[in-house]
Amino acid sequence: MKTGFKRQLARLVLGLSAxxxxxxxAAAVQPLSMIGQGEGTLNVVAxxxxxxxxxxxxxxxxxGCMVHAKYAGSSxxxxxxxxxxxxxxxxxxxxxxxxxLRLIFGHNVQPINxxxxxxxxxxxxQLQSPDFNTVGGVHYGVxxxxxxxxxxxxxxxxxxxxxxxxxxxDPKYAGQVTVPDNPIQIADAALYLSKAQPAxxxxxPYELNxxxxxxxxxxxxxxxxxxxxxxxxxxxxxxxxxxxxxxVGAAWPYQTNTLQAANVPVADTIPAEGATGWADTWxxxxxxxxxxxxxMWINWVTTPKVQAQQAxxxxxxxxxxxxxxxxxxxxxxxxxxxxGDAPAAYFNQIKFWKTPRTxxxxxxxxxxxxxxxxxxxxxxxx
Amino acid sequence: MRMKRTWRAALSAFGWxxxxxxxxxxxxxxxxxxxxxxxxxxxxxxxTAFWTVxxxxxxxxxxxxxxxxxxxASDPIYRIIAVRTIFIxxxxxxxxxxxxxxxxxxxxxxxxPKLRAVLMALVLVPLWSSYLARVYAxxxxxxxxxxxxxxxxxxxxxxxxxxxxxxxxxxxFSYLWLPFMILPLAAAVERIPPSxxxxxxxxxxxxxxxxxxxxxxxxxxxxxxxxxxxxxxxxGDFVTPLLVGGTGSDFIxxxxxxxxGVTNNIPFAAAYATLPLGVMAVFLLLARxxxxxxxx
Numbered sequence: 026m027k028t029g030f031k032r033q034l035a036r037l038v039l040g041l042s043a044x045x046x047x048x049x050x051a052a053a054v055q056p057l058s059m060i061g062q063g064e065g066t067l068n069v070v071a072x073x074x075x076x077x078x079x080x081x082x083x084x085x086x087x088x089g090c091m092v093h094a095k096y097a098g099s100s101x102x103x104x105x106x107x108x109x110x111x112x113x114x115x116x117x118x119x120x121x122x123x124x125x126l127r128l129i130f131g132h133n134v135q136p137i138n139x140x141x142x143x144x145x146x147x148x149x150x151q152l153q154s155p156d157f158n159t160v161g162g163v164h165y166g167v168x169x170x171x172x173x174x175x176x177x178x179x180x181x182x183x184x185x186x187x188x189x190x191x192x193x194x195d196p197k198y199a200g201q202v203t204v205p206d207n208p209i210q211i212a213d214a215a216l217y218l219s220k221a222q223p224a225x226x227x228x229x230p231y232e233l234n235x236x237x238x239x240x241x242x243x244x245x246x247x248x249x250x251x252x253x254x255x256x257x258x259x260x261x262x263x264x265x266x267x268x269x270x271x272x273v274g275a276a277w278p279y280q281t282n283t284l285q286a287a288n289v290p291v292a293d294t295i296p297a298e299g300a301t302g303w304a305d306t307w308x309x310x311x312x313x314x315x316x317x318x319x320x321m322w323i324n325w326v327t328t329p330k331v332q333a334q335q336a337x338x339x340x341x342x343x344x345x346x347x348x349x350x351x352x353x354x355x356x357x358x359x360x361x362x363x364x365g366d367a368p369a370a371y372f373n374q375i376k377f378w379k380t381p382r383t384x385x386x387x388x389x390x391x392x393x394x395x396x397x398x399x400x401x402x403x404x405x406x407x
Numbered sequence: 408m409r410m411k412r413t414w415r416a417a418l419s420a421f422g423w424x425x426x427x428x429x430x431x432x433x434x435x436x437x438x439x440x441x442x443x444x445x446x447x448x449x450x451x452x453x454x455t456a457f458w459t460v461x462x463x464x465x466x467x468x469x470x471x472x473x474x475x476x477x478x479x480a481s482d483p484i485y486r487i488i489a490v491r492t493i494f495i496x497x498x499x500x501x502x503x504x505x506x507x508x509x510x511x512x513x514x515x516x517x518x519x520p521k522l523r524a525v526l527m528a529l530v531l532v533p534l535w536s537s538y539l540a541r542v543y544a545x546x547x548x549x550x551x552x553x554x555x556x557x558x559x560x561x562x563x564x565x566x567x568x569x570x571x572x573x574x575x576x577x578x579x580f581s582y583l584w585l586p587f588m589i590l591p592l593a594a595a596v597e598r599i600p601p602s603x604x605x606x607x608x609x610x611x612x613x614x615x616x617x618x619x620x621x622x623x624x625x626x627x628x629x630x631x632x633x634x635x636x637x638x639x640x641x642x643g644d645f646v647t648p649l650l651v652g653g654t655g656s657d658f659i660x661x662x663x664x665x666x667x668g669v670t671n672n673i674p675f676a677a678a679y680a681t682l683p684l685g686v687m688a689v690f691l692l693l694a695r696x697x698x699x700x701x702x703x
Contacts, residue, residue, distance in 0.1 A: 404482060407654060
């Protein structure tokens with residue numbers, strides 16, 4: 026009896042160690058060479074509003090892949106969901122640029138065969154192989170939609186659009202400034218300093234060494250005295266501008282649209298220094314149980330029609346250039362309103378969110394990682 | 408039917424003869440609940456506090472390391488936040504104790520039965536509405552163009568700017584937890600035999616003397632029992648600082664929340680979360696000394 030147990034134990038240990046190389050092999054999984062028969066099911070992790078019936082129902086009817094969507098509230102929740110239960114629970118995720126690298130380096134997502142994604146060649150060139158989803162020439166995802174973090178201001182306080190982000194660091198507006206309560210906000214200050222203090226040598230606002238971070242933190246600690254409130258939800262900022270508690274701050278286009286619809290005198294702009302922004306990517310789990318349905322989904326949501334539906338629903342800009350005409354057809358003027366027709370210069374002004382890492386782009390290893398950013402952010406806001 | 412009654416009678420007789428077994432049966436279910444969910448959760452918290460997280464993959468690394476505690480000790484911000492949390496929790500407790508006295512005393516000693524029922528309802532009705540709705544309501548009251556400044560300007564006073572500040576948190580917390588102070592205090596005041604008050608008067612004490620030397624000491628356990636609620640509820644909160652706090656308003660709970668939900672650094676959050684556990688342990692020991700557990 027006892028030896029039998031021991032033998033079983035030994036077999037278990039052997040089995041476990043034997044399965045390890047298999048698990049590691051899954052990390053280097055080969056991309057699909059062709060899209061086969063759908064598996065009938067697709068498990069999706071997405072931002073709220075990214076799996077609306079308007080385009081999910083027709084997808085289910087056309088492919089037979091029944092969509093089960095799980096909404097996540099933050100990039101970190103998305104990463105956690107894709108890693109939960111060993112990683113085989115979900116097929117696709119709509120990851121933002123500050124989550125994508127964590128998923129790639131965590132071996133949680135698989136390479137994509139771009140030959141199977143026909144819409145890809147119509148994407149704006151900047152979103153075909155961006156460095157937040159393409160590593161070493163290998164695509165780990167397909168870009169989806171994007172938007173800038175804008176400078177929102179009260180038009181009664183500012184008769185013309187502020188030309189510089191300096192207004193949110195200006196003591197003149199003490200107690201009337203609001204910015205997001207998010208460590209990635211450090212990049213906004215770094216972007217401003219890259220222009221205001223070129224001597225610091227900040228080339229990428231997401232790659233900061235300790236000296237650069239100290240300068241950025243000093244600016245943000247001075248700004249903290251001017252802040253009315255660090256906003257956690259978009260609705261917080263909408264209320265601050267509606268009540269007049271804040272007159273200038275960092276925002277998303279969504280807030281501007283909502284406030285203008287409520288006749289609050291606000292407008293937004295991208296100042297001379299440029300802006301940070303978000304660009305979302307559909308990625309497929311390295312252990313996706315339904316890879317064929319996953320490819321079908323990505324092809325479905327990158328069609329001009331769905332791209333346009335998504336852009337208008339969420340207030341963002343599609344990656345597919347052919348979506349512009351569709352947007353105007355669905356809602357006249359929508360393409361211009363959501364920058365679908367904006368020139369490349371508009372996109373190039375935006376420094377998209379990515380995960381801060383210790384490896385700087387310049388080959389050095391002295392940059393601060395995201396955990397350090399979070400600690401810094403905590404001591405900035407107090 | 409008859410069978411069943413016999414079975415019940417036998418069980419009842421067994422319980423009557425073996426008191427220990429009866430008590431064990433009654434305490435068993437809540438006991439298992441307590442051990443499995445509450446103690447296990449605290450145990451997991453204490454163990455996780457010594458773990459670390461892999462920077463790259465975000466995986467938890469089990470082990471025994473003091474790195475989280477070293478980080479907490481080295482950065483002054485975590486001391487500042489802990490002191491802020493404990494200070495505001497203490498201020499809220501003091502404020503509620505002061506505010507609750509006249510209300511509780513009037514409710515159980517001065518009011519007639521009808522008025523008493525109305526006052527009781529006034530204390531309890533806010534608890535029926537959502538906590539979030541009440542915090543948001545305060546946000547509107549204290550905002551720049553809110554009811555407070557509107558009222559001040561109507562009577563010719565200058566505006567105050569206390570929206571989104573530690574003052575706002577103090578006001579909102581004091582409002583939120585006031586019923587939890589009034590209820591045990593009122594119960595304690597009610598338990599004081601009227602004959603003692605009459606004796607005090609007969610012996611020549613006036614109203615204030617009777618209050619300080621008879622009512623206050625006898626109701627103290629009730630007040631401390633209320634303080635356990637107001638202090639611990641404030642100490643553990645993170646929603647009110649999030650909604651009505653301004654800059655420099657983070658509580659221990661906000662740091663824990665950010666480390667779990669934003670940076671995925673659960674061990675660091677667990678390490679910081681052990682602090683309020685310690686604070687509450689000290690607070691409860693003091694409360695027991697003051698007799699609060701007899702008043703609950």
